[in-house]
Amino acid sequence: MRPRALVLAVLLPLVVYVGLYTWNAKTGVIDRLTAVLGLDVAGWVFRPGRALERGGRELWERYVYLVGVRQENEDLRAEVRALQEQVAQLSEKSAEAKRLAALLALPPLEGWERRGARVVAQRPGPGMVLDGVILDVGHAHGVHEDAPVQAAAGLLGRTTRVGRFFAHVLLVTAPVSRVPVISQEGRVPGVVCGQGADEPLDVRYVPLGQPVAVGELLVTSGMDGVFPRGIPVARITAVSVGEGALFQKVEARPVVPIDAVEEVVVLQRPQAAAVEAGGQ
Amino acid sequence: MRWRRWRVPAPVFWLGMGSAALWCQEFLGGRDVLVPFILVWLQRGRMGAAFVAAVLVTLVQEGLASFALGATLATAGLWAGFVLAAWRxxxxxxxxMAGFSLYAAWWIPQAYxxxxxLHDVVVPLPSFFQILVQASVTWLVWVILNWLVARQDRYVSVSAAT
Structure with missing residues (x-):
């Protein structure tokens, strides 16, 4: 290959890539395109996958239950098996009902509407470098970008990229996540910053001399206009003051067991939902 | 031949394999299982099929990614790397295959x-052990796909001869 051709072969793709990147940063066309094509296609694949996984788990649990059974009578054995299958199914349903009841029992938030959703995938690919999950709701259900997502125990995160039927949620543990909070007892403000899935949350800008204690609950302050006021976010696990520091160093742990979340509610303001529905 | 009647049509086969790979990706905590779908065609020099596979894989990975154009960069780097490596x-x-799997396992997180x-976010890069695990996954899926495609090619050539 001649030097000029070699330079062209390297430079041309680079220029095209940078051009695409800049164009997308300005217009967001590629973001929207991939959200509609890639995300929605993958979402439709993940949804039955979750159902299969649940079915497989139930089957496995039933098998384990049956290993210890020593019944001589074949009829009784069959009956026990049938009953165990029923119990396994009912216990799964009961657990789901409990989780849904916990969601329904959440106190109403003035000026916000709720939309139920299921988590269809967690860490679905190598590109999800920020902690996130995928929900089975999208523009078609009136869900828009930056909508707060709440589990029964507290705040899970907010939607970032929304396709027609599926949406990405940026979790509170993600390194770019910022949630303004206030401590429930002392009413001390701060900002909860994610540091990654296995790291504690960093609570920044907590003023010196303000009363914050280990174990205290942090709830959303509503100061950013994205999250409604009063949703539990995290519980304080450590408080310290560095020498010459302007703020207290506070660490916290999310109140939501992120890996175990299956059902959530997406919060949205009625006017935003109406605009989305009108745009369909 | 009897088994010919039971042959799965290619689009259904690839759709099934692609869906299974996507489920595996989630089951394996986000490890890349789709890359071998491009490599298996590049390996055979079937650039048209490789291009279609690359577009589909990139679209899906872009849809699942946190930032746009990471998967595009990853696929472009893989393609260029493969062409250079397969030159000699x-x-x-x-x-x-083992060596290129290692390269893919190292390159993809670099691209993302x-x-x-570019978005002013620093994400932790995988450790050497994580790269080795990803390389093993890529290699294993690649070997399976390679065997399946070779079997398919043999079937097509036998069918044509008979």
Whole structure:
């Protein structure tokens, strides 16, 4: 290959890539395109996958239950098996009902509407470098970008990229996540910053001399206009003051067991939902 | 032949394999299982099929990614790397496949990390052990796909001869 051709072969793709990147940063066309094509296609694949996984788990649990059974009578054995299958199914349903009841029992938030959703995938690919999950709701259900997502125990995160039927949620543990909070007892403000899935949350800008204690609950302050006021976010696990520091160093742990979340509610303001529905 | 009646049509086969790979990706905590779908065609020099596979894989990975154009950069780097590596080496050699799997396992997080950096976000890069695990996954899926495609090619040539 001649030097000029070699330079062209390297430079041309680079220029095209940078051009695409800049164009997308300005217009967001590629973001929207991939959200509609890639995300929605993958979402439709993940949804039955979750159902299969649940079915497989139930089957496995039933098998384990049956290993210890020593019944001589074949009829009784069959009956026990049938009953165990029923119990396994009912216990799964009961657990789901409990989780849904916990969601329904959440106190109403003035000026916000709720939309139920299921988590269809967690860490679905190598590109999800920020902690996130995928929900089975999208523009078609009136869900828009930056909508707060709440589990029964507290705040899970907010939607970032929304396709027609599926949406990405940026979790509170993600390194770019910022949630303004206030401590429930002392009413001390701060900002909860994610540091990654296995790291504690960093609570920044907590003023010196303000009363914050280990174990205290942090709830959303509503100061950013994205999250409604009063949703539990995290519980304080450590408080310290560095020498010459302007703020207290506070660490916290999310109140939501992120890996175990299956059902959530997406919060949205009625006017935003109406605009989305009108745009369909 | 009897078994010919039971042959799964290619689109259904690839749809099934692609869906299974996507489920595996989630089951394995986000490890890349789709890359071998491009490599298996590049290996055979079937650039048209490789291009279609690359577009589909990139679209899906872009849809699942946190930042746009990371998957595009990853696929472009893989394609360029493969063309360069296969220039003088035999792409069917098991050592080549293992080596290229290692390269893919190292390169893909670099590509996503680079795009995250453009957004002023620093993401932790995988450890050597994580790269080895990803390389093993890529290699294993590649070997399986390679065997399946070779079987398919044999079937087509036998059918044509008879």
């Amino acid at each position: 080496l035999d792409p069917f050699n098991p050592l080549f 990390g680079t795009v995250a950096m």
